[in-house]
Each structure stands twice: as C-alpha cells, then as structure tokens.
Amino acid sequence: MNDQIIIDKAKSFEMVAKRKFTFRFFKIKETGIFVAFILLFAALSLASPYFIKVENLLNVVRQISLTGIMAVGMTLVIVSREIDLSVGGIYGLCAVSAGLLMTNGVPVWAAIVIALIVGIFIGFLNGILVTYVRIPALIVTLGMLNVTRGTYLLLSNGLSVYISSKTVTDPNLDKFIYLGQGKIFGIIPMMMIFLVIVMISGYALYGKSSYGFHIRAVGGNERAARASGINVFRVKILAFIITGFLCAIAGLLNLSFLSSVQGIIGSGLELEVIAATILGGTSLAGGEGTIIGTLIGALIMGILRNGLILIGVSPFWQTLMIGVIIIGAVATDMWLKRKQV
Amino acid sequence: MNFKEKEVNKMSRFRKLIFSLAVIAALVVFMVSFVECQTKSTEAGFKLADKIAERAKKGEQLVIRVVYHNTGIAFAMLIKRGVEAAAREFGVDAQMTGPVEPSVEQQVAIIETLIVKEVDGLAISNVSAEALNPVIERALDAGIPTVSFNSDASGSKRLAFYGQDLVQSGKTEADILVEYMGTKGKVLIFSCDAAAAWSKDRETGVRDGLGKYPDIEIVGIVNTGVEEQACYAAIENALLANKDITGIAALDAVTTPAVGRYILRNNLAGKIIHIGHDLMPETLENIKKGATNASLSQDPYKQGYLPVKAIFEYITKGVALESGDTGVLRVDEKNIDEYLQKLEKGEPIG
Numbered sequence: 001m002n003d004q005i006i007i008d009k010a011k012s013f014e015m016v017a018k019r020k021f022t023f024r025f026f027k028i029k030e031t032g033i034f035v036a037f038i039l040l041f042a043a044l045s046l047a048s049p050y051f052i053k054v055e056n057l058l059n060v061v062r063q064i065s066l067t068g069i070m071a072v073g074m075t076l077v078i079v080s081r082e083i084d085l086s087v088g089g090i091y092g093l094c095a096v097s098a099g100l101l102m103t104n105g106v107p108v109w110a111a112i113v114i115a116l117i118v119g120i121f122i123g124f125l126n127g128i129l130v131t132y133v134r135i136p137a138l139i140v141t142l143g144m145l146n147v148t149r150g151t152y153l154l155l156s157n158g159l160s161v162y163i164s165s166k167t168v169t170d171p172n173l174d175k176f177i178y179l180g181q182g183k184i185f186g187i188i189p190m191m192m193i194f195l196v197i198v199m200i201s202g203y204a205l206y207g208k209s210s211y212g213f214h215i216r217a218v219g220g221n222e223r224a225a226r227a228s229g230i231n232v233f234r235v236k237i238l239a240f241i242i243t244g245f246l247c248a249i250a251g252l253l254n255l256s257f258l259s260s261v262q263g264i265i266g267s268g269l270e271l272e273v274i275a276a277t278i279l280g281g282t283s284l285a286g287g288e289g290t291i292i293g294t295l296i297g298a299l300i301m302g303i304l305r306n307g308l309i310l311i312g313v314s315p316f317w318q319t320l321m322i323g324v325i326i327i328g329a330v331a332t333d334m335w336l337k338r339k340q341v
Numbered sequence: 342m343n344f345k346e347k348e349v350n351k352m353s354r355f356r357k358l359i360f361s362l363a364v365i366a367a368l369v370v371f372m373v374s375f376v377e378c379q380t381k382s383t384e385a386g387f388k389l390a391d392k393i394a395e396r397a398k399k400g401e402q403l404v405i406r407v408v409y410h411n412t413g414i415a416f417a418m419l420i421k422r423g424v425e426a427a428a429r430e431f432g433v434d435a436q437m438t439g440p441v442e443p444s445v446e447q448q449v450a451i452i453e454t455l456i457v458k459e460v461d462g463l464a465i466s467n468v469s470a471e472a473l474n475p476v477i478e479r480a481l482d483a484g485i486p487t488v489s490f491n492s493d494a495s496g497s498k499r500l501a502f503y504g505q506d507l508v509q510s511g512k513t514e515a516d517i518l519v520e521y522m523g524t525k526g527k528v529l530i531f532s533c534d535a536a537a538a539w540s541k542d543r544e545t546g547v548r549d550g551l552g553k554y555p556d557i558e559i560v561g562i563v564n565t566g567v568e569e570q571a572c573y574a575a576i577e578n579a580l581l582a583n584k585d586i587t588g589i590a591a592l593d594a595v596t597t598p599a600v601g602r603y604i605l606r607n608n609l610a611g612k613i614i615h616i617g618h619d620l621m622p623e624t625l626e627n628i629k630k631g632a633t634n635a636s637l638s639q640d641p642y643k644q645g646y647l648p649v650k651a652i653f654e655y656i657t658k659g660v661a662l663e664s665g666d667t668g669v670l671r672v673d674e675k676n677i678d679e680y681l682q683k684l685e686k687g688e689p690i691g
Binding site: 048050053055056059063066158159160162181197200201204254258259260262263264265267268305306309310312314315316319 | 361362412413436438439440441442443444445446447449450451453454455457458459468469471472474475534535536537538541564
C-alpha cells in the first residue's frame with residue numbers, strides 16, 4: 001500500500017514536470033517559428049534525399065549568411081519601432097567602394113576600413129534624420145536607398161568591378177578572398193563563421209545588455225522609456241548605425257565571395273531582410289523580437305529556396321510557394337503565441 | 342536566488358558570451374593569417390564524374406539543368422521551348438530554371454544547389470562578367486559537364502558556348518542602322534540592363550560599327566530596367582529630351598518592342614530609324630507597321646536546344662563539346678510576312 005502511494009506520487013511529480021517543460025517550451029518566444037522551421041525541414045528532407053546532405057545544409061547556411069547578418073541590424077531597428085529600407089543600397093555602396101578602392105591601388109585592409117566607415121556613416125545619417133530631424137524612417141531610408149544606389153552606379157559607371165591578382169596589386173587580396181570563399185577544415189564556409197559571430201554578438205547585445213533592454217523599452221512605449229530616463233534618440237541612432245555597419249560587412253563578404261560586384265547588386269535585398277526579420281517573430285509595431293527568431297526566419301527562407309530547387313519546382317511556382325509558406329509560417333507563429341497568452 | 346545573485350549570474354553569462362565571441366574571432370584571424378594563394382584550377386582535361394558515366398552506361402535518364410539568368414521575361418520562354426524539345430527528343434530530364442529577375446547571388450545559389458543534387462549536365466547563361474566563374478569551376482571540379490549559352494561566361498572554364506556572337510550582332514545592328522539612316526545623324530542606345538555582360542558586348546559592337554562614321558554621334562546609352570512601366574517611361578523621357586535623334590539601337594527583347602511602341606504612338610515611323618534585337622510578337626507587328634525597321638534574332642529556341650543535345654551526346658556517345666554559333670538572323674520589311682506566318686502557326690521564333 002505504502003509502495004503504491006510512493007509510486008503514484010512519483011508518477012504525479014513526473015507529470016507535473018512534463019507539463020512544466022511543455023509549458024516552458026511554449027512560453028519561449030521562438031517556439032512558433034521554430035516549429036514551422038522543423039515542419040518545413042522534415043517535409044523537404046522527405047521530398048529530396050539531397051536536402052539533408054551536409055554539403056547542402058552548409059550551402060544553405062552560406063547562402064543565407066548575408067541576409068542573416070543584415071537581418072540582425074534590421075531586428076534592432078524594427079524593435080525600436082523604425083524601419084530601414086536602405087540596407088540593399090548600403091550593402092551595394094560599401095561593396096562597390098571597397099572594390100574600386102582596391103582596384104585603384106588602395107591597400108586591401110584600408111579599403112575594408114573605409115567601406116565599414118561608409119556603412120556606419122550612412123547608418124548615422126539615417127538615425128539623425130529619423131530622430132532629430134523627425135522625418136519618418138520609411139521616407140528617410142527609401143530616399144537613402146536611392147541615394148546609395150545612385151552613388152554606386154555613378155562611382156562604377158554601371159560597370160562591374162572585378163577584383164583579382166590582375167586588377168589588385170596588394171598581396172593581401174588572397175586573405176580578403178578567403179573571408180568570403182574560404183572554408184575552415186575544407187568544409188565550414190567562412191561566411192557561416194561571420195554569421196555565427198554576428199548572431200552571438202547580436203544576441204549578447206540585444207538579450208543580455210542594458211542596450212537591449214533600452215531598445216525594447218523604446219519600441220514598446222517611447223514616452224514611458226523617455227520618462228524613465230532612456231535617451232531614446234541615442235538608442236535609435238545606434239540601431240541604425242549597427243545596421244549600416246552590418247550591411248557594410250555583408251557587402252564586403254559579397255565582394256569577397258564573388259570577386260566582383262555588379263550594377264544590380266543588392267536589388268530587392270531590403271525585402272528579403274525585412275521578410276526574414278518579420279518571419280522570425282519581430283513585431284512591426286516595435287518592442288518585440290529576438291535574434292534567434294531572426295536567424296530561424298532567415299533559415300526558413302533559405303531552406304525553402306534550396307528545397308524547391310532540389311525538388312525541381314519551376315521558378316514561377318517557387319515564387320508563389322515561397323509567399324504561401326511565409327504566410328503559413330507566420331500564421332503558425334501567431335497561433336502558438338496566442339496559446340502562450 | 343535573490344536579485345543581486347540574479348544580476349551577477351546575468352553578467353557572468355554575458356561575459357561567457359563575449360568570451361566565446363572573442364575565441365571565434367581569434368580563430369578567424371588565425372586562419373586568415375595563414376591563407377596562401379589557393380587558386381584552384383580545373384585540370385587541363387575535364388573528367389566526367391564516374392557516377393554520371395555509370396548512369397549513362399546503365400541507360401538511366403540523364404538530368405540536365407539549363408540555368409537562365411532572367412526567367413521572368415517572355416524571351417526566356419522561347420529558350421524553355423528549345424530545352425523541352427531537346428528533352429523530348431533525347432529522352433532526358435531537362436528543365437530550364439533560374440531567378441525570375443537578374444540576381445547574381447540567386448543564380449549562384451541555384452547552381453550550388455544543382456551541384457549538390459549531382460545533376461548530369463549544366464548549361465548556364467551568365468548574368469554578369471566573371472561573377473559565375475568560381476561556381477562554374479566548382480561544377481566542373483565535381484565532374485559535371487558545364488557549358489554556357491546565350492550570354493557567355495568570359496574567363497570561365499566552361500566547356501563550350503552556344504549563342505550568338507554578341508559583339509558581331511552589335512556591329513551588324515550598326516551596319517543596318519547606317520543602311521537606313523545614312524552616314525549622318527544622332528543615335529541613342531537602349532538596354533534593359535546596361536551593366537550586364539551581354540549588353541556591354543552588344544554595345545561595344547554598336548559603338549565599333551558606328552565609330553567608322555565621324556558624322557554619326559552616339560548620344561548615349563539609356564538603361565531602362567526590365568519592368569515595363571519603368572522601361573517605357575525611360576524611353577519616353579530620353580526621346581523627349583533628345584528630339585533630334587535620327588536613329589535608335591535597342592539591344593534586347595525588352596527595349597525593342599517598347600521603343601517600337603513609342604515610335605508608333607507618337608507617329609515617328611520613318612522619322613526615327615529603329616533597329617532592335619529579338620523577334621517578340623510586338624516587334625514583328627512593329628516591323629510590319631514600319632515603327633521598327635529591322636530586328637536581329639539570336640534564335641533563342643536553338644540556344645535552349647543545343648546545350649541539352651550537346652551534353653547528352655557528350656555523356657552517352659563521347660561526342661566532343663564544341664561551341665555553336667546560333668547566328669544573326671535579320672527580319673525586316675522584306676521578309677516580315679514570312680515570320681508573321683510562322684508566329685501564327687505557333688513556331689518558336691524569337
């Protein structure tokens with residue numbers, strides 16, 4: 001009898017623990033989008049035996065690296081209740097600037113630093129115009145998209161900028177090319193390493209520092225944040241600067257990976273970056289979002305494109321299905337979030 | 342755990358994160374500092390992958406993918422018809438794929454995925470000079486026979502090219518323009534993607550051809566983009582700003598019908614000489630109406646057909662891959678009726 005009571009008590013403790021785990025699992029913000037990712041991953045694994053190959057999965061991560069890097073900055077901007085449509089333009093301008101500097105005799109590392117400064121400066125300009133000059137971010141960044149795009153077309157004269165040992169004299173070019181094309185131990189793409197570094201930095205900054213708390217406070221309720229002593233303008237400007245910096249990194253990696261940059265660089269990229277961010281659960285209303293969610297959002301788009309090509313879906317059907325599945329993924333996320341409330 | 346302990350734990354986790362970040366960054370710097378020049382070159386002789394040779398030996402259906410750089414335009418559908426015809430004739434699984442709008446990153450991603458998929462052959466049209474060279478090399482290193490078509494990948498190690506001599510087509514366009522316009526006048530060049538490799542080649546041909554005539558001035562090149570409204574607006578604005586234009590060289594299947602449309606709507610037929618490229622249905626109508634004087638076809642159907650045929654014969658019969666010129670076909674007021682009839686019958690002219 002006593003043994004039975006002990007067994008029953010143990011079973012009920014186990015059930016409580018399981019319920020607590022389930023409860024905790026569904027409380028995690030990224031659960032919804034993670035579930036959508038797992039479902040999609042499973043479906044594509046069943047649909048194509050090539051999908052689950054290590055080489056393919058590493059390719060996918062490499063392919064979403066640049067979007068993912070820029071999406072970290074976009075997460076900060078959107079959480080602060082703003083938007084940045086100029087990411088594609090900054091990305092292109094920094095890549096073109098670096099390429100032109102290198103092909104005109106500027107040392108490789110100097111060209112990299114200048115490109116990063118360009119990205120930071122444009123981010124700073126965006127921030128100032130949105131905060132102190134009080135122009136809506138949509139307008140500022142849309143205008144900046146055209147300014148940056150026009151600038152790099154003017155600088156390059158619409159021509160491709162190609163970097164190679166024939167066009168760049170600096171012997172450090174090989175090291176620069178390695179940043180985009182290299183593979184650690186012959187397998188792990190360098191671009192993936194950059195993505196990991198940026199994700200960890202973003203996670204630390206957003207989730208574990210006071211800046212992260214401030215940005216969520218500003219996005220949640222700007223007035224209350226200001227009243228509690230947070231420098232709202234500084235928070236927003238920093239978000240734009242970080243985005244500009246990350247776009248510059250992405251542009252440089254693109255130049256390194258392709259060894260060239262073209263007039264169409266970055267075209268439509270802003271929508272990809274915003275889609276990955278929103279898909280990851282970041283709210284356009286501000287105040288809510290996670291870096292891990294953004295990573296999952298970028299991965300969903302990456303595996304979708306990759307999987308549809310492996311299955312052999314035509315490009316037109318791909319475009320349609322990507323839209324449908326994005327809506328489905330966000331719907332799953334929102335349904336699960338309602339369960340948490 | 343009290344508040345202070347929680348704060349201490351939080352800081353400790355933050356420090357651990359920063360530390361792991363620093364380790365990864367240090368690893369990157371360490372690896373990069375030891376990089377030496379690693380330009381991997383495909384060996385002088387391409388070696389077909391054993392898996393592909395074995396599949397061919399067993400008589401399995403070969404999988405060939407034709408990657409076009411802009412599948413969202415009407416011109417691409419003619420290439421697709423050529424690919425599908427070759428697929429039926431040779432019993433291969435051949436499909437056209439590619440980004441719906443020109444995008445180097447997307448095209449590279451598509452080709453990388455097809456390499457992982459271990460396709461038996463690849464035909465690639467190059468969206469931009471040199472950008473696809475590394476991924477073409479990877480395909481060849483993987484033992485996949487890779488050719489280019491429509492727009493060549495100059496400097497790459499592709500095994501053959503099937504398409505038009507684009508520089509020559511530009512020169513022919515220039516010659517025809519002079520034939521109609523005379524050796525004096527002002528010319529505007531229109532392109533839907535002036536930075537693209539194919540466009541630059543044609544533009545070079547046009548400029549070389551017209552450069553022989555000192556009294557012909559090339560006012561400039563207008564990049565219209567592929568979106569129809571934006572393209573038409575760019576043409577309108579350029580021609581309103583240059584009312585003394587006597588000749589137009591349109592370099593592609595997007596701008597040629599659009600320029601013809603503008604000339605027709607503004608009663609400029611006969612006042613501006615217009616030579617274009619490709620035989621879109623609207624272009625043929627414009628030639629019939631006199632809005633377009635002539636257009637040059639590069640035979641997109643053949644550009645889709647030939648690479649599939651060549652790759653199939655290379656794998657199954659060992660026939661060497663040799664480049665093929667799809668030629669420059671002129672359609673003007675003398676033979677327009679013949680081509681309108683072909684269009685009506687549903688023949689793949691483009």
